[in-house]
Amino acid sequence: LARGVREPDLAGRHVVVSAGGTREPLDPVRFLGNRSSGKQGYALARTAAARGARVTLVAANASMPDPAGVDVVPVGTAVELREAVLRAAADADAVVMAAAVADFRPATYATGKIKKKDDQEPAPITLVRNPDILAEISQTRARSGQVVVGFAAETDDVLANGRVKLKRKGCDLLVVNEVGERKTFGSEENEAVVLGADGSETPVAHGPKEALADTVWDLVARRLE
Ligand code: CTP
Ligand code: CA
Numbered sequence: 001l002a003r004g005v006r007e008p009d010l011a012g013r014h015v016v017v018s019a020g021g022t023r024e025p026l027d028p029v030r031f032l033g034n035r036s037s038g039k040q041g042y043a044l045a046r047t048a049a050a051r052g053a054r055v056t057l058v059a060a061n062a063s064m065p066d067p068a069g070v071d072v073v074p075v076g077t078a079v080e081l082r083e084a085v086l087r088a089a090a091d092a093d094a095v096v097m098a099a100a101v102a103d104f105r106p107a108t109y110a111t112g113k114i115k116k117k118d119d120q121e122p123a124p125i126t127l128v129r130n131p132d133i134l135a136e137i138s139q140t141r142a143r144s145g146q147v148v149v150g151f152a153a154e155t156d157d158v159l160a161n162g163r164v165k166l167k168r169k170g171c172d173l174l175v176v177n178e179v180g181e182r183k184t185f186g187s188e189e190n191e192a193v194v195l196g197a198d199g200s201e202t203p204v205a206h207g208p209k210e211a212l213a214d215t216v217w218d219l220v221a222r223r224l225e
Pocket of ligand 2: 101102103
């Protein structure tokens with residue numbers, strides 16, 4: 001095979017990837033969001049397609065062109081992302097949750113723009129919990145042998161926190177990376193450790209997000225055999 005051309009080891013497989021970051025609206029013009037660019041999720045979708053998979057990319061507020069040959073489902077909020085991922089996961093061999101899902105959303109939505117008043121302090125924003133999609137997918141396993149992968153960005157005790165999170169979520173693999181002021185968000189590169197429920201630890205050296213994506217698919221493909 002030519003350089004950069006992959007064995008189609010995911011041919012005949014359907015994989016679902018979530019990417020980007022959810023936005024939780026306060027009113028028609030404002031939302032609570034996060035800094036996820038969607039680049040890692042898009043890299044996962046592209047590399048899976050290059051390896052022969054049928055790919056559904058559930059994209060939350062990512063402003064990137066649709067990757068060729070990938071079925072893109074645009075979503076806004078965590079609740080919408082859950083709906084789209086669950087629907088696509090029904091016949092999926094693997095689900096990779098690379099999206100940054102808001103843990104909480106505003107308890108109420110103002111149908112008109114919230115206005116400030118000269119004589120009043122701002123009202124506090126009450127939040128409610130969003131559903132944990134990764135935990136739900138891991139528990140449901142819509143298809144037997146379905147491989148479920150999560151991502152975790154941690155600032156401290158990266159590996160220890162990752163192990164606890166892997167167990168709590170019940171997924172097969174958790175890609176853990178360290179984030180900080182200048183690390184990961186919006187960048188072209190990534191560095192991570194992939195933790196397996198089987199106790200395995202696969203370090204991925206600093207490099208392009210495609211390289212991390214290919215390592216994830218290697219680990220997924222092995223579990224699908
Ligand atoms: N995730 C999810 N649904 C949520 C929150 C997170 O599916 N409501 C997924 C993310 O897509 C990611 C993984 O869970 O794949 C880990 O996200 P993370 O925010 O690190 O985990 P949390 O359980 O929310 O823990 P924390 O309190 O550290 O934010
Ligand atoms: Ca979270």
